[in-house]
Amino acid sequence: MTDPAPLTPALLRDWPLPARDGTKDSRGGVLVVGGARRTPGAAALAGLTALRIGAGRLTLAVAESVAAPLAVATPEAGVLALTEDEDGSPTGETPPHLAAELERADAVVVGPGLDEPEGTAALVRSVLGALEGRDAAVLLDAFALGVLPGLRDEVTLPARTVLTPNLAEAARLLDVDEADPDDAAARVAGRWGAVVSCAGTIAHPDGRTWASATGYAGLGTSGSGDVLAGAIAGLLAGGAPAEQAASWGTAVHGAAGDRLAARVGPLGYLARELADEVPAVLVELQA
Numbered sequence: 001m002t003d004p005a006p007l008t009p010a011l012l013r014d015w016p017l018p019a020r021d022g023t024k025d026s027r028g029g030v031l032v033v034g035g036a037r038r039t040p041g042a043a044a045l046a047g048l049t050a051l052r053i054g055a056g057r058l059t060l061a062v063a064e065s066v067a068a069p070l071a072v073a074t075p076e077a078g079v080l081a082l083t084e085d086e087d088g089s090p091t092g093e094t095p096p097h098l099a100a101e102l103e104r105a106d107a108v109v110v111g112p113g114l115d116e117p118e119g120t121a122a123l124v125r126s127v128l129g130a131l132e133g134r135d136a137a138v139l140l141d142a143f144a145l146g147v148l149p150g151l152r153d154e155v156t157l158p159a160r161t162v163l164t165p166n167l168a169e170a171a172r173l174l175d176v177d178e179a180d181p182d183d184a185a186a187r188v189a190g191r192w193g194a195v196v197s198c199a200g201t202i203a204h205p206d207g208r209t210w211a212s213a214t215g216y217a218g219l220g221t222s223g224s225g226d227v228l229a230g231a232i233a234g235l236l237a238g239g240a241p242a243e244q245a246a247s248w249g250t251a252v253h254g255a256a257g258d259r260l261a262a263r264v265g266p267l268g269y270l271a272r273e274l275a276d277e278v279p280a281v282l283v284e285l286q287a
Contacts, residue, residue, distance in 0.1 A: 004211035006199055007251040009212075012285050017248060018239040020054050027056030028237025031105035032163075032230070033098075033123055034112040035062030036140070037088020040070050042113030042142070042226045045271055047077055049230030050107075052278040053252065055237045059101050062113070063088050070097040082123075089115050092122020103129040107137040107237035111144030113225045121147040128155045137161070137245075141229040145169040148192075160242045161194040164229050170198050177181035185209065195242040197232065200254065202246045210247045214254030223271030228253045231278060255281045271278075 005011060020027045030050040035043035040062050047058045057078075062070055064081035065088055071079035080097050082090040102108065110127050114120045120143045131138055137160035140148060145165050148155075149172060153206040162171070165188060171178040173188050185203035196203045200212040230248035236242065256277035260269040 002207075002209070004209035006213045007202075007210050007247055008213050009285055012248060012251060015247070016286070017235060017244065018233060020238045024056030027054060028106040028110065028234070029057035029059070029104060030055045030107050031059045031061065031101050031231050032109045032112060032238045033061045033082075033127060034110065034114050034235075035060065035066060035070065036090060036113055036115045037063045037065050039113035039115060040066040041170065042223065044070060044074050044077075044224040045223050045275060046109055046112045046141070046230035046233065048074065048238065049275040049278060050109075050234035051076055052275050053231050053234035053249070053282060055107075055234040059105070061098055061101070062212045063090050068144045068265065072241065085116070085119070087116070090119045090123060092119040094123075094126040100131065102127065105136055105237075106239075107139065107233045109139045109141060109233045110231055111141035112229060114143040117143070117147050120144055121151060124148065124151060124172075126270065127157060128157065131158050132156065134158075135160075137233075137242065139164060139229055139233045139236065142169075146172060149173060157192065157194050160236060162224065162232055162236065162242050162246050163188060163192060163194050163196045163198075164232065165196070165198050166225065166228045167199055170196075195246050196251050197228065197246045200250065202243065202250055204243045208243065210243075210250075212250050212254045214251065214258050216257050217273065218261055218265075218269055219254065219257040219274075221269070221271055224253075224274060227256075227271050227274045230275070251285065252278055252281050255285065
């Protein structure tokens with residue numbers, strides 16, 4: 001395996017993102033499916049970051065008991081209610097309004113804030129089934145990655161799929177006790193036939209790899225992975241190929257951490273602050 005190409009500003013400038021002009025619909029719509037009662041903020045962080053990086057339209061599908069409060073807290077998003085069990089975890093039922101939103105979404109994120117395996121597996125099946133034959137992109141994150149190995153013989157990943165595992169999730173996807181950060185992304189990409197962003201490395205199933213040149217330990221904070229998922233999804237919605245969206249999204253996420261580390265300190269900044277840095281970082285990397 002060759003060494004990953006470093007995601008320097010020069011490399012990124014030579015790999016320009018698709019132009020994003022016009023209406024909110026032409027800039028791409030993102031649907032985030034997640035948000036159990038205990039963790040609705042994960043879906044909100046992913047969705048708001050998708051808007052911060054340029055997506056034009058956002059819909060959040062979350063547990064019904066938190067849908068109304070989240071709609072008030074996130075006026076930029078349309079919010080759909082998912083049937084939940086007594087603990088507030090989505091059961092996996094696909095209500096008509098979710099099916100309709102899947103029809104028009106340009107990128108769908110599944111996983112942020114989900115917390116129950118059977119319901120999550122049902123949602124992954126439903127989403128991937130609804131996207132079959134369409135050009136929409138999908139990003140699987142968090143709990144959706146935890147249930148994916150059990151669905152291997154049941155689902156087909158779309159051509160533009162990105163997986164964003166941490167090292168523990170990568171180990172599960174590889175069926176090993178511990179994943180090596182040096183080759184986890186490449187091994188998961190090869191095994192699952194999808195683009196992978198893991199521990200700052202991006203891998204394509206064809207063997208190409210890239211590595212983030214940014215990022216402090218402060219990125220290891222609650223909600224940071226949701227921000228990364230949203231950044232990549234927002235670029236997927238704008239038409240970027242999976243490997244470009246994952247590379248740019250990972251670079252922007254890391255550079256946002258660098259900016260906060262310089263201003264706030266290497267530790268202690270919040271995931272919501274990462275999202276707020278995204279527009280300025282994107283302009284700098286494109287300049």
